[in-house]
Amino acid sequence: xxxxxxxxxxxxxxxxxxxxxxxxxxxxxxxxxxxxxxxxxxxxxxxxxxxxxxxxxxxxxxxxxxxxxxxxxxxxxxxxxxxxxxxxxxxxxxxxxxxxxxxxxxxxxxxxxxxxxxxxxxxxxxxxxxxxxxxxxxxxxxxxxxxxxxxxxxxxxxxxxxxxxxxxxxxxxxxxxxxxxxxxxxxxxxxxxxxxxxxxxxxxxxxxxxxxxxxxxxxxxxxxxxxxxxxxxxxxxxxxxxxxxxxxxxxxxxxxxxxxxxxxxxxxxxxxxxxxxxxxxxxxxxxxxxxxxxxxxxxxxxxxxxxxxxxxxxxxxx
Amino acid sequence: xxxxxxxxxxxxxxxxxxxxxxxxxxxxxxxxxxxxxxxxxxxxxxxxxxxxxxxxxxxxxxxxxxxxxxxxxxxxxxxxxxxxxxxxxxxxxxxxxxxxxxxxxxxxxxxxxxxxxxxxxxxxxxxxxxxxxxxxxxxxxxxxxxxxxxxxxxxxxxxxxxxxxxxxxxxxxxxxxxxxxxxxxxxxxxxxxxxxxxxxxxxxxxxxxxxxxxxxxxxxxxxxxxxxxxxxxxxxxxxxxxxxxxxxxxxxxxxxxxxxxxxxxxxxxxxxxxxxxxxxxxxxxxxxxxxxxxxxxxxxxxxxxxxxxxxxxxxxxxxxxxxxxxxxxxxxxxxxxxxxxxxxxxxxxxxxxxxxxxxxxxxxxxxxxxxxxxxxxx
Numbered sequence: 001x002x003x004x005x006x007x008x009x010x011x012x013x014x015x016x017x018x019x020x021x022x023x024x025x026x027x028x029x030x031x032x033x034x035x036x037x038x039x040x041x042x043x044x045x046x047x048x049x050x051x052x053x054x055x056x057x058x059x060x061x062x063x064x065x066x067x068x069x070x071x072x073x074x075x076x077x078x079x080x081x082x083x084x085x086x087x088x089x090x091x092x093x094x095x096x097x098x099x100x101x102x103x104x105x106x107x108x109x110x111x112x113x114x115x116x117x118x119x120x121x122x123x124x125x126x127x128x129x130x131x132x133x134x135x136x137x138x139x140x141x142x143x144x145x146x147x148x149x150x151x152x153x154x155x156x157x158x159x160x161x162x163x164x165x166x167x168x169x170x171x172x173x174x175x176x177x178x179x180x181x182x183x184x185x186x187x188x189x190x191x192x193x194x195x196x197x198x199x200x201x202x203x204x205x206x207x208x209x210x211x212x213x214x215x216x217x218x219x220x221x222x223x224x225x226x227x228x229x230x231x232x233x234x235x236x237x238x239x240x241x242x243x244x245x246x247x248x249x250x251x252x253x254x255x256x257x258x259x260x261x262x263x264x265x266x267x268x269x270x271x272x273x274x275x276x277x278x279x280x281x282x283x284x285x286x287x288x289x290x291x292x293x294x295x296x297x298x299x300x301x302x303x304x305x306x307x308x309x310x311x312x313x314x315x316x317x318x
Numbered sequence: 319x320x321x322x323x324x325x326x327x328x329x330x331x332x333x334x335x336x337x338x339x340x341x342x343x344x345x346x347x348x349x350x351x352x353x354x355x356x357x358x359x360x361x362x363x364x365x366x367x368x369x370x371x372x373x374x375x376x377x378x379x380x381x382x383x384x385x386x387x388x389x390x391x392x393x394x395x396x397x398x399x400x401x402x403x404x405x406x407x408x409x410x411x412x413x414x415x416x417x418x419x420x421x422x423x424x425x426x427x428x429x430x431x432x433x434x435x436x437x438x439x440x441x442x443x444x445x446x447x448x449x450x451x452x453x454x455x456x457x458x459x460x461x462x463x464x465x466x467x468x469x470x471x472x473x474x475x476x477x478x479x480x481x482x483x484x485x486x487x488x489x490x491x492x493x494x495x496x497x498x499x500x501x502x503x504x505x506x507x508x509x510x511x512x513x514x515x516x517x518x519x520x521x522x523x524x525x526x527x528x529x530x531x532x533x534x535x536x537x538x539x540x541x542x543x544x545x546x547x548x549x550x551x552x553x554x555x556x557x558x559x560x561x562x563x564x565x566x567x568x569x570x571x572x573x574x575x576x577x578x579x580x581x582x583x584x585x586x587x588x589x590x591x592x593x594x595x596x597x598x599x600x601x602x603x604x605x606x607x608x609x610x611x612x613x614x615x616x617x618x619x620x621x622x623x624x625x626x627x628x629x630x631x632x633x634x635x636x637x638x639x640x641x642x643x644x645x646x647x648x649x650x651x652x653x654x655x656x657x658x659x660x661x662x663x664x665x666x667x668x669x670x671x672x673x674x675x676x677x678x679x680x681x682x683x684x685x686x687x688x689x690x691x692x693x694x695x696x
Contacts, residue, residue, distance in 0.1 A: 007325035089385020092471035095464035099452030139544035188496035190547035237498035288661035295684035315664035316682035
């Protein structure tokens with residue numbers, strides 16, 4: 001929560017670092033840094049903080065923790081005092097419980113209880129006290145997937161397994177079958193996407209999980225290209241798609257401009273209205289998005305897209 | 319020398335002193351044994367001793383805040399005024415993480431002695447993967463208020479679990495949350511609000527309400543926090559409207575919690591309150607009490623009908639041989655609903671009730687007018 005005093009953060013790391021280095025023949029500084037998810041200098045500073053205690057402890061008092069630095073390895077002897085990390089704190093157990101709930105929401109309803117049971121079991125057996133708060137007071141699991149396909153795609157991404165999917169493209173005539181090598185699963189504005197190699201297009205594509213009607217994991221494995229970074233596909237809260245090369249410029253009325261300005265940079269037009277450019281977007285997405293604002297949003301460019309929006313609205317007047 | 323002792327060291331010394339003891343330590347023993355206290359406690363005058371005592375009280379709170387299960391126990395002491403004095407204890411079993419053993423993953427099991435000392439939790443391989451994955455995902459969510467805690471829990475669980483071969487299931491699933499550039503700024507507010515929720519402290523903030531276009535000062539008792547459609551919301555009882563409301567965190571200025579009597583709750587959350595009333599709702603379902611709900615009937619053309627079915631949108635009323643489906647929706651806010659239908663581009667036709675059908679036509683007419691006016695100008 002609110003960033004704790006520096007001392008506490010350091011103490012928390014030390015309580016895990018000591019047991020890591022007390023086990024077996026110790027641990028390399030690099031491995032310790034990786035396990036703690038900090039840099040090697042931080043590990044060194046933490047160790048110094050422990051070993052410096054020898055200067056103020058009365059003779060022998062501090063020798064209950066001995067630190068041996070041998071090259072880039074560290075070994076700790078603590079007489080069994082720090083041979084395991086502490087239990088999960090009530091807040092850490094809450095974080096775990098919320099994470100498991102979020103994970104559960106991607107599974108089919110029947111597959112959710114085991115994860116919730118796991119959360120309860122770890123909270124009872126591995127935490128130092130009851131949860132800091134009822135998990136139901138934090139909602140992370142808004143977009144559930146009752147078919148459990150999100151969870152299946154996550155697993156396939158983790159295990160590097162090809163999937164066969166039935167996909168309903170926006171504006172398509174009907175669902176099509178294709179293979180997908182899921183490289184990553186991403187959530188943007190509450191919607192879930194799978195990013196991966198599409199067998200039908202022989203290219204990397206973004207799929208909306210809510211448009212995947214069925215998916216099965218195949219035996220076949222894939223390797224994600226080493227230069228693929230899923231983060232490259234996310235920008236300021238959006239997943240952006242490379243399959244359509246288009247820039248749409250949209251005007252939003254003064255009435256809704258405050259909402260739009262919340263979302264990020266936009267160009268102010270004279271009358272209190274604002275304009276936003278959406279690069280590399282899917283035209284069907286732009287049409288849905290703009291119509292979703294009714295007369296308060298208007299495609300300014302390109303002209304053909306203006307026509308599409310107008311014609312779509314006309315269909316409701318027939 | 320005692321001047322050089324920093325706080326991390328002092329707290330570590332308290333833990334190291336208590337964790338190895340079989341018997342609880344009296345407060346005297348503890349203050350004499352921990353160098354940072356002993357320097358002033360032993361032979362210090364009244365003022366010095368009182369200040370050491372206060373320092374220890376603060377440290378004790380801090381250790382407990384950090385989740386260290388430091389127990390206060392009454393100890394028999396013939397010299398003490400009431401025959402009892404305060405003692406402190408950190409039980410091995412309460413302090414250390416039990417062994418996390420993955421069933422069937424091989425490796426030597428903890429010895430009977432180790433098990434007796436720390437306890438053991440057995441996990442199936444898929445449970446071990448799920449626990450780590452769950453923590454990794456929330457730790458990666460920039461605006462998650464317990465992100466630090468998730469990271470620390472992951473370090474702890476990984477102590478045992480990272481050493482176990484879990485096959486191809488063990489590598490991190492690349493699950494990402496696309497967050498707005500403002501996520502860092504939002505996190506501070508989300509943290510303050512979550513902290514206030516846990517402590518049941520009221521919060522004040524200036525709120526830019528968009529619906530009414532007003533900026534108002536709000537005084538809210540937090541009931542819940544919700545991450546929905548990529549935004550954080552606070553649900554709570556709002557003194558201004560005397561009702562439970564939802565506030566978008568991005569529209570608040572820095573929230574300030576009530577700092578008076580931090581250890582006592584300002585309010586209780588009513589037993590009947592649940593976030594479910596707000597959660598997973600589409601915009602058109604998020605109504606207030608004064609909105610009347612309408613039952614809308616929508617016919618979805620094939621193949622869009624497959625999508626509504628896959629995602630369980632509305633309630634299926636009838637399915638046609640041509641693949642179309644009629645679904646009903648309970649609508650409390652008509653405008654967002656109509657705009658959503660408009661966005662489905664004629665693949666979803668509204669069949670009733672008449673007032674909604676008329677509203678949709680009007681909306682469509684307004685949109686067409688915008689483009690015709692634009693063309694005329696252009």
